[in-house]
Amino acid sequence: MTRRFAGLVALAAAALLSTTLQAQSPKNGGELVFPVPSEPPSYDGHREETFGLIHPIAPFYNTLLRVDPNDKSGTKPAPSLAESWTVSPDGLTYTFKLHKGVKFHDGSEMTSKDVKASYDKIIFPPAGVGSSRKGQYADVASIDAPDPMTVVFKLKEKSGSFSTSLLSPYNFIYKADILAKDMHWYEKNIMGTGPFTFVEHVKGSHVVGKKNPNYWDKGKPHLDSFRAIFMRDSAAQVAAVRGERAHIQFRGFSPAERDSIVSSLGSKVTVQESPWDCILMVAINHEKKPFDDKRVRRALSLALDRHQASQTLSKIAIVKAVAGVQVPGTPFATPPEELNKLAGYWTDVEKSRAEARRLLKEAGVADGFQFTFSNRGIPMPYEPLGVWLIDQWRRVGLNVKQEVIEAAAYYTPLRKGDFQVAMDFQCGYIVEPDLDMYKFLSTDRNPANYGRYKDPVLDKLYDEQGRETDPEKRKQIIRQFEKRLLDEEAHYLMTLQWHRIIPHSAKVKGWTVTPSHYLNNTLDTVWLDQ
Amino acid sequence: MGPYIVKRLLAMIPTLLGVAILIFVLLRIVPGDVVEARFLAQGSQFVSQDLMNEERAKLGLDKPLWQQFTTWFAGLARFDFGVSMWTGGPISEEIKLRFALSLQLAIMASTIATLLAIPLGILAAVKQDTWIDYAVRIFSIAGLATPSFWLGILMILVMLTVFKWIPPMVFTPFWVDPWQNLAQLIWPALAVGYRYSAVGTRMMRSAMLEVLREDYIRTARAKGLWLKLILARHALKNAILPVLTIISLEFAFLLGGLVVTEQVFNLNGLGMLFVEAIARRDYTLTQALVMLVATTFLLVNFFVDIAYAWLDPRIRYR
Numbered sequence: 001m002t003r004r005f006a007g008l009v010a011l012a013a014a015a016l017l018s019t020t021l022q023a024q025s026p027k028n029g030g031e032l033v034f035p036v037p038s039e040p041p042s043y044d045g046h047r048e049e050t051f052g053l054i055h056p057i058a059p060f061y062n063t064l065l066r067v068d069p070n071d072k073s074g075t076k077p078a079p080s081l082a083e084s085w086t087v088s089p090d091g092l093t094y095t096f097k098l099h100k101g102v103k104f105h106d107g108s109e110m111t112s113k114d115v116k117a118s119y120d121k122i123i124f125p126p127a128g129v130g131s132s133r134k135g136q137y138a139d140v141a142s143i144d145a146p147d148p149m150t151v152v153f154k155l156k157e158k159s160g161s162f163s164t165s166l167l168s169p170y171n172f173i174y175k176a177d178i179l180a181k182d183m184h185w186y187e188k189n190i191m192g193t194g195p196f197t198f199v200e201h202v203k204g205s206h207v208v209g210k211k212n213p214n215y216w217d218k219g220k221p222h223l224d225s226f227r228a229i230f231m232r233d234s235a236a237q238v239a240a241v242r243g244e245r246a247h248i249q250f251r252g253f254s255p256a257e258r259d260s261i262v263s264s265l266g267s268k269v270t271v272q273e274s275p276w277d278c279i280l281m282v283a284i285n286h287e288k289k290p291f292d293d294k295r296v297r298r299a300l301s302l303a304l305d306r307h308q309a310s311q312t313l314s315k316i317a318i319v320k321a322v323a324g325v326q327v328p329g330t331p332f333a334t335p336p337e338e339l340n341k342l343a344g345y346w347t348d349v350e351k352s353r354a355e356a357r358r359l360l361k362e363a364g365v366a367d368g369f370q371f372t373f374s375n376r377g378i379p380m381p382y383e384p385l386g387v388w389l390i391d392q393w394r395r396v397g398l399n400v401k402q403e404v405i406e407a408a409a410y411y412t413p414l415r416k417g418d419f420q421v422a423m424d425f426q427c428g429y430i431v432e433p434d435l436d437m438y439k440f441l442s443t444d445r446n447p448a449n450y451g452r453y454k455d456p457v458l459d460k461l462y463d464e465q466g467r468e469t470d471p472e473k474r475k476q477i478i479r480q481f482e483k484r485l486l487d488e489e490a491h492y493l494m495t496l497q498w499h500r501i502i503p504h505s506a507k508v509k510g511w512t513v514t515p516s517h518y519l520n521n522t523l524d525t526v527w528l529d530q
Numbered sequence: 531m532g533p534y535i536v537k538r539l540l541a542m543i544p545t546l547l548g549v550a551i552l553i554f555v556l557l558r559i560v561p562g563d564v565v566e567a568r569f570l571a572q573g574s575q576f577v578s579q580d581l582m583n584e585e586r587a588k589l590g591l592d593k594p595l596w597q598q599f600t601t602w603f604a605g606l607a608r609f610d611f612g613v614s615m616w617t618g619g620p621i622s623e624e625i626k627l628r629f630a631l632s633l634q635l636a637i638m639a640s641t642i643a644t645l646l647a648i649p650l651g652i653l654a655a656v657k658q659d660t661w662i663d664y665a666v667r668i669f670s671i672a673g674l675a676t677p678s679f680w681l682g683i684l685m686i687l688v689m690l691t692v693f694k695w696i697p698p699m700v701f702t703p704f705w706v707d708p709w710q711n712l713a714q715l716i717w718p719a720l721a722v723g724y725r726y727s728a729v730g731t732r733m734m735r736s737a738m739l740e741v742l743r744e745d746y747i748r749t750a751r752a753k754g755l756w757l758k759l760i761l762a763r764h765a766l767k768n769a770i771l772p773v774l775t776i777i778s779l780e781f782a783f784l785l786g787g788l789v790v791t792e793q794v795f796n797l798n799g800l801g802m803l804f805v806e807a808i809a810r811r812d813y814t815l816t817q818a819l820v821m822l823v824a825t826t827f828l829l830v831n832f833f834v835d836i837a838y839a840w841l842d843p844r845i846r847y848r
Contacts, residue, residue, distance in 0.1 A: 049571075049577070128588070130584060130585060132576065132577055132581065133576055135576040135577075136576050203617070203619070203624060203627050205627075231796050232793060233793040236699075236794065240696070243690050246699070264691075407809065408567045438575045439575045448577070
């Protein structure tokens, strides 16, 4: 009996292994259809800021480096147009060797001249040419192309994040000759080295790309084509996936939408989830009394029961993990047991709220003190988080009035400082402390710091961690930064980390969810099991 | 009739000028602009104030308001709508792309509304206070009480749950593939058409009841004319005037006002373009769309007035 059972187990294991191996072998063909909730204003990745550009346009391009498409943490660098790279001992020179035989869609060869021209446009744009990410490369002194297959970046100072910043999915490599003639050409035209070539863009409707038969990464892409359909309404996106008109939506669905798709499609759907590198924060205007008093700001944080909210709100909104300044589970994130020592992260909420009341009293804030909380007029997840915050603050005797401002008009009062306490938002294309913590620098260094404070200590810690190339030492500095930002000074309050939920057709293979909806959209590894 | 037509056409000019000033001013009063919507809405931290100022200058938003208005209005007078502040593409092309879908949907919905409203309204009036009248009244009141987008959601849910099917998501012109085209547009046309047929049915019924009580109808019946002939030749022509006004004005509204229905069925029409243009603070595109809708309303009103004269010989314009 035992032998027979063992035989059955072995047979089942062999069958499972065979199925797995079979499933892992990509099949060629088919068209991937996916809704995109936003449409790009132009095609120029160097200029735009929206995932609405990345999802339909990234498959036409390559970047110098990329995030490993199989890395769930979305932080591991992988070669793309650069096949290898070295860093000089002083950390100031980065040398990249390019892949040979890479061709643009017009048949011309891609060389270091093209990489240099593209990065010159991003980092040193001429007058009248917009570059949204110029500020991320302030440390770059020069870019050289000593031979057709080598690109050299020289930095002014050591940087712990420079190679990570090259993983930006927006940094498409354009053709130098075209840029030399017209720096704005790529705003209205598409021509890259990517796995797909451009077929059409019907404005407001869709973008179609077809397989690049001369793609340099042999054997890829697996799909014959893709069709990105612009669809603003999330109910329509859900219906598209449920009705099997679309395979996947790469941004994310809410828990209720996931459940609706799963209940309808059952085994025909696969769900991938990940913490999301987006977070809603509370900006406290330091220029308005009594919020200039750090005791009041700390009390606002201490009033929050983040641990309970993580369990309850995650059932109805796209939020989940309790987080500090880094996405939980990523290399520089603070472990939960350490994070729980910060004000507002204590597991004993009654003790936390008692401390909040004490601090408010000490700061002379009367019971029932009223203030206005400005929230952005976007339902998910602003609305549930706004309601939660107000409820939590009421529990320590604060009387909060919510003011909901239309999405497009939201940043006007924030930039002018015309608010008391407001919801603020940050979303990154990759989890990297330099990018994620820049938000909190003094207002003279970053006007997007809506807390409107100056904190030289925080600025110094930011600079120190950015220069530190030893990951362990860098982690320690980040911890100090986090403690000062969220606990000692309570300049900003974190709510909960967003949670990315991607229920997709089980036919879609070769795609891994990452913490950023800006990553993994080149589609070269994606295939359809049909 | 000739001078009246000229007078009416000339009267449109100050109306359109008023609309132009109003929409220009209103858009500038609303906080936020296209540059903020483009660069700040995604939560990026690295967009510098210099970049924002450069972009504003490129779009002419740094110029005085009167200069912005005169530049735009001078273009408008030459039928040049300019370029979209969001995409940089010509506005005429942005509108042209969506116009075919919106026009077809408006025609289909209006046709459905007319085909339902007129016969049902007449039937309810002729069979007043019978079960037929009650059934038509219930049908039309249900239509009035049901928003078309809600009906659209219901239709999609039923199709999804029962037939595991939803309409195509991309517009195919009728002349390219009639089946695909109708498979996408028939559902929103039914949802919207039913809603508007309800208004028309109620209007048709009450207008017909009123006409049927007129002396000339009584005389015609006394002379022994067939009821069908009385209805078609004498009653309908008079009763249809208010229904015609309602359906015509609704047609103008359908061209740019089907925002939610377009969203539900993911239709790339003018309604969605309108909402997106406002949300993105795309001043030039919003202004062009408002002018387009205002002109359509004025023209529809104008043609309705002309049709009145044709349908009712008692009406004479001098």
